[in-house]
Amino acid sequence: MIGMIIVSACLAGVECRYNGSSYSVPQIVEMVIQGKAIPICPEILAGLPTPRPPVEQFEGKIISLNGDDQTAPYRAGAKMGLEIAVVSGCQKAILKSKSPTCGAGWIYDGTFSGNLISGDGIFAKMLKDKGIEVCTEEIYCKG
Numbered sequence: 001m002i003g004m005i006i007v008s009a010c011l012a013g014v015e016c017r018y019n020g021s022s023y024s025v026p027q028i029v030e031m032v033i034q035g036k037a038i039p040i041c042p043e044i045l046a047g048l049p050t051p052r053p054p055v056e057q058f059e060g061k062i063i064s065l066n067g068d069d070q071t072a073p074y075r076a077g078a079k080m081g082l083e084i085a086v087v088s089g090c091q092k093a094i095l096k097s098k099s100p101t102c103g104a105g106w107i108y109d110g111t112f113s114g115n116l117i118s119g120d121g122i123f124a125k126m127l128k129d130k131g132i133e134v135c136t137e138e139i140y141c142k143g
């Protein structure tokens, strides 16, 4: 049996990105409509407002454009998302690329200049550490 899949809520059409937009991907919206995927936004789970200041990872912390250390709420939201993934028995996740929370493989480098470095968002890393397969909308999970 194919288990449920976690997807970034913004990929499912939820307008939860920092600037109040979504990043809707029709195939992912359809997966949610068909009951095959659970949309999660860790940043919303953390109680953060939308819109909110952009953040990037820098030296292991989540730092906003105005220099505030936002690591604690972003980590708390990611942990809540992880708990949902675990209790739902999810083995895969399709997450939004490049995000400091959901990005997998590549994230922005913390300088807010559009540069990418290798690394994972904090939610993506927590899922991987639990053995859950993570990919992004750019490269779908195999199988």
Ligand code: SF4
Pocket (backbone or CB within 6 Å): 008, 009, 010, 011, 016, 017, 018, 040, 041, 042, 043, 044, 096, 099, 101, 102
């Ligand atoms: Fe999308 Fe993830 Fe950012 Fe939420 S935290 S807006 S789901 S990329």
